[in-house]
Amino acid sequence: MRTSLWLCLGLPTLPLETLGLGDSPQACVLTTPGRESRVRIGNRAAYALGIAPGMRAGAAQALGDVEVYTRGGSAEQAALEALAAWCGQFTSVVSLAPPDGLLLEIGQSLTLFGGVAKLVEQVREGVLDLGYQPLLAIAPTPLAAIFFARAHQEVCITDLRQLHAPLSRLPLAVLGVDVRIAEALTGLGLREMGECLRLPRDGLARRFGPELVRLLDRVSGRQPDPRLPFEPPARFGRLLDLPQEAEDTQALQFAARRLLLELAGFLRARGAGARQLDWRLVHRDRRETSFKLTLLTPSRDPEHLGQLLRSRLERLALPEPVRALRLIVEDLCPLAGVTLALLPGGKEQSQAQSFAFLERLRARLGEDAVRGLRLLPDHRPEAAWSFCSPGEPSSSPGMRSGPLWLLDPPQALVVREGRPRLRGPLELMERGERIESGWWDGQPMERDYFVVRNPLGGRYWIFREVEGKRRWFVHGIYD
Amino acid sequence: MSLEAVLRDPRLWRCGRALPVEAETVPSGFVEMDALLPGGGWPRGALVEILTDMEGIGALQLVMPALAHLSQSKQWLAWIAPPHLPYGPALAAHGVALARMLLVWGIGSSREHFWALEQSLRAGPCSAVLAWPRGLDGRGLRRLQLAAEAGRSLGLLFRPLAARREASPAALRLMLEPHGPLAAVSILKRRGGAGARPVYLDLRDPERSRFILNTPPFTAGTLALGFPKGVVQLSPLVKGGVHTPPAK
Numbered sequence: 001m002r003t004s005l006w007l008c009l010g011l012p013t014l015p016l017e018t019l020g021l022g023d024s025p026q027a028c029v030l031t032t033p034g035r036e037s038r039v040r041i042g043n044r045a046a047y048a049l050g051i052a053p054g055m056r057a058g059a060a061q062a063l064g065d066v067e068v069y070t071r072g073g074s075a076e077q078a079a080l081e082a083l084a085a086w087c088g089q090f091t092s093v094v095s096l097a098p099p100d101g102l103l104l105e106i107g108q109s110l111t112l113f114g115g116v117a118k119l120v121e122q123v124r125e126g127v128l129d130l131g132y133q134p135l136l137a138i139a140p141t142p143l144a145a146i147f148f149a150r151a152h153q154e155v156c157i158t159d160l161r162q163l164h165a166p167l168s169r170l171p172l173a174v175l176g177v178d179v180r181i182a183e184a185l186t187g188l189g190l191r192e193m194g195e196c197l198r199l200p201r202d203g204l205a206r207r208f209g210p211e212l213v214r215l216l217d218r219v220s221g222r223q224p225d226p227r228l229p230f231e232p233p234a235r236f237g238r239l240l241d242l243p244q245e246a247e248d249t250q251a252l253q254f255a256a257r258r259l260l261l262e263l264a265g266f267l268r269a270r271g272a273g274a275r276q277l278d279w280r281l282v283h284r285d286r287r288e289t290s291f292k293l294t295l296l297t298p299s300r301d302p303e304h305l306g307q308l309l310r311s312r313l314e315r316l317a318l319p320e321p322v323r324a325l326r327l328i329v330e331d332l333c334p335l336a337g338v339t340l341a342l343l344p345g346g347k348e349q350s351q352a353q354s355f356a357f358l359e360r361l362r363a364r365l366g367e368d369a370v371r372g373l374r375l376l377p378d379h380r381p382e383a384a385w386s387f388c389s390p391g392e393p394s395s396s397p398g399m400r401s402g403p404l405w406l407l408d409p410p411q412a413l414v415v416r417e418g419r420p421r422l423r424g425p426l427e428l429m430e431r432g433e434r435i436e437s438g439w440w441d442g443q444p445m446e447r448d449y450f451v452v453r454n455p456l457g458g459r460y461w462i463f464r465e466v467e468g469k470r471r472w473f474v475h476g477i478y479d
Numbered sequence: 480m481s482l483e484a485v486l487r488d489p490r491l492w493r494c495g496r497a498l499p500v501e502a503e504t505v506p507s508g509f510v511e512m513d514a515l516l517p518g519g520g521w522p523r524g525a526l527v528e529i530l531t532d533m534e535g536i537g538a539l540q541l542v543m544p545a546l547a548h549l550s551q552s553k554q555w556l557a558w559i560a561p562p563h564l565p566y567g568p569a570l571a572a573h574g575v576a577l578a579r580m581l582l583v584w585g586i587g588s589s590r591e592h593f594w595a596l597e598q599s600l601r602a603g604p605c606s607a608v609l610a611w612p613r614g615l616d617g618r619g620l621r622r623l624q625l626a627a628e629a630g631r632s633l634g635l636l637f638r639p640l641a642a643r644r645e646a647s648p649a650a651l652r653l654m655l656e657p658h659g660p661l662a663a664v665s666i667l668k669r670r671g672g673a674g675a676r677p678v679y680l681d682l683r684d685p686e687r688s689r690f691i692l693n694t695p696p697f698t699a700g701t702l703a704l705g706f707p708k709g710v711v712q713l714s715p716l717v718k719g720g721v722h723t724p725p726a727k
Contacts, residue, residue, distance in 0.1 A: 350553070353606035361583060361598065365591060371582045373567045385567030390555070393578045394571075395631075401572035404539045405563035457657025458535025476566060479539040 005107035005158060006142045007120070009087070009127065010135035010149030011080075015098040016043050017132050018079045019069060020243035020255070031057045037070070044133075075241070076100070085232035086262050095142070095227035103142050103227060116376045129261050138212070139163060142227055143219040147174040147193075160221050168194025169218065175215065181208050207440075225255060234330040236266050236274075237323060239282070246320040249313035252281070252325060256309055259327045260302040273298025273335030276307065282324040289319065291309060293363060297355045298333040308414060311364035353468025358390060379404065379437040380445050381475060403476030404460045410473035413462065420462060420472035424455040434466070451478070505633060508544025512678045516651065517670045521545050525650035526624045526634040530643050530667070534562075536657045537682025541664070542635055546607060547642030549633070554606035555581040557599040562611050581605070600628035600634050607633040613716055617646055624648045643667055645677060 011017070021028045027046035031037040037057040049064045060066055076099070084102050087094045090113070093105035113119040120136055127134040137148035140160040144167055148155050149176050155162050184207075190196055196204075197216060205213045217223040237380055240255050242425055256279075265274060275298045280290040293308055337458040361370045372390035376383060381402060411422040420426050432450040446466040453459050461476035486712070504520035506513055513519045521527055523553075531538050546556055556579050558565060563582045573578055586592045592612070600623055607629075615623075615638075627634040634650070643654060652668040658679060665677040 053524055355605045357602040365586055365595060369583060369585050371584055373577050373580045375571060380518050380639050390581050391578055400568060402566050402569045404566055404569045406566040456533055458533055460535055477535045479537060
């Protein structure tokens with residue numbers, strides 16, 4: 001039987017971190033609502049002031065300049081689910097352990113990531129980058145991992161046989177059982193898990209019900225503990241509240257980076273890349289400024305996507321201060337992992353560099369600003385070519401040559417003494433040719449084209465209408 | 480002091496000596512001009528300024544053979560805000576692969592213009608960048624020169640003749656003026672010292688511009704005779720004369 005190893009990712013300060021206040025130098029606490037509000041959790045700065053959970057809110061505020069918040073609920077659940085989707089890059093089995101924890105089954109991923117230590121390191125660094133303070137505990141059973149995380153003990157127990165000793169030393173508070181059962185257990189004089197585990201099972205079952213016995217069996221591994229796997233959503237949609245209203249685009253970079261890191265983990269878990277990022281800046285009263293960034297080739301690199309966003313934000317003037325940032329990515333394309341080239345500067349690398357360069361230009365100058373050219377099979381000069389996406393090959397060979405510059409639209413020429421003039425009288429250089437074409441699509445053209453030269457030395461391509469007013473125009477410059 | 484010691488003195492500049500070898504060059508396609516360029520062609524990883532006031536005398540034709548050659552690689556030819564539309568069929572007739580053409584069009588401000596130019600030079604995926612910059616000062620040119628070195632790209636800047644009085648860090652500066660039916664290319668600055676005689680090129684026709692008339696006895700006086708287009712033959716008695724085949 002394959003040994004399973006469970007990593008519990010505990011996020012004790014999740015409610016404050018969803019508000020973006022985890023790293024804030026300002027001391028902030030979250031309190032329970034109601035008259036007798038007590039401190040639930042505080043951020044690092046608050047703990048530094050000496051505030052502890054369970055303290056009365058008034059007492060906490062007496063210790064220093066503390067900001068008090070009472071929120072929670074749906075924002076935390078959304079953050080937890082987003083983090084669960086992000087964890088999908090490390091394992092295929094992720095389970096929620098509400099209210100503030102995640103379970104990852106890492107036994108199958110160890111060879112890919114090179115061992116427990118490296119995997120834990122990657123998880124820890126990734127979670128820190130996302131702005132959360134993680135507590136990582138590893139145990140052979142899921143419940144044991146949860147209990148260690150609850151007790152704030154970052155252990156790493158890979159062998160079931162070695163589980164018993166550290167487990168026994170855990171306080172009974174981590175069990176998370178009903179209040180009455182907890183009081184009854186303390187009434188019996190039990191403080192630690194070990195004492196509980198040593199008691200006779202049928203006695204425990206009679207006194208406290210079969211639930212407690214089943215719980216203890218699942219912790220120690222005597223009974224299996226199947227967990228409901230988390231199903232990540234098909235699309236990425238995430239709203240991040242900014243801790244303060246942002247007046248200019250610079251202040252959005254930080255929140256945007258977090259969103260992009262979450263997106264990168266989400267995409268890596270699915271082996272996919274994003275092709276279009278839908279950014280929405282949320283102002284007061286739920287008004288939104290939105291724009292889309294389209295990529296030429298799918299990518300999940302947060303550095304690259306961040307640079308594209310920066311270029312775009314530089315051009316954007318905020319109509320109002322921004323309160324929250326939303327990112328939606330719906331179109332997922334498969335993206336294989338990066339193939340490492342044997343030598344630097346390989347073909348894939350230069351092609352990726354080329355695409356990244358085009359995307360930078362388009363992000364800064366606009367999607368339409370960067371174009372390619374292609375040929376069309378037509379004799380009419382205006383119709384013999386068209387704009388296209390850069391790099392698109394022309395399907396047809398050119399039908400004729402011409403001047404290197406085309407004037408669009410053709411400019412009318414002044415005629416004096418029956419000769420057209422362009423900064424001087426024009427002198428014919430080459431026999432003209434008549435282009436008569438386009439009767440089939442409603443844009444018929446009948447023109448006589450000539451190559452001429454003016455006294456200053458410039459060569460031009462001019463034409464005269466055959467029908468109608470028979471005006472002279474200059475259409476191109478032989479530069 | 481012996482003659483050898485004098486000649487070895489670094490303060491002595493000797494004209495007409497061999498030019499320093501450029502790291503990497505692209506042949507321009509015009510043999511007589513290549514002979515005067517360090518390394519025998521356009522310098523890669525550097526800025527080249529082409530100064531001309533007149534449109535229609537062949538400034539683009541001058542660089543077409545090199546662009547056609549560079550378009551065979553996988554890299555872009557970037558045109559930053561050209562003054563008119565590059566005409567696809569003509570480019571194809573000159574041998575430029577259209578799939579490598581990158582037109583950066585419709586740029587709003589001059590700041591974005593400069594940014595696009597610097598990015599294209601520096602990024603690396605562009606083998607050549609063509610631009611018609613306005614209002615560039617010495618500092619801006621210096622940044623572009625460094626960007627071109629970083630990206631190993633050929634930066635071709637087309638500027639008005641008035642710019643020749645300004646100092647510039649570009650590796651190569653050419654002046655292009657009409658000379659009768661031909662174009663006179665004068666090298667204002669090149670690595671290894673200026674002072675080369677102007678080159679007269681026939682930029683009218685892609686095939687014929689290879690046959691160049693630049694021998695010493697050939698002077699502007701001969702031009703005044705108004706010889707018919709396409710047929711130029713020098714007397715075989717003239718030393719160093721070049722026979723150009725008659726036009727087809």
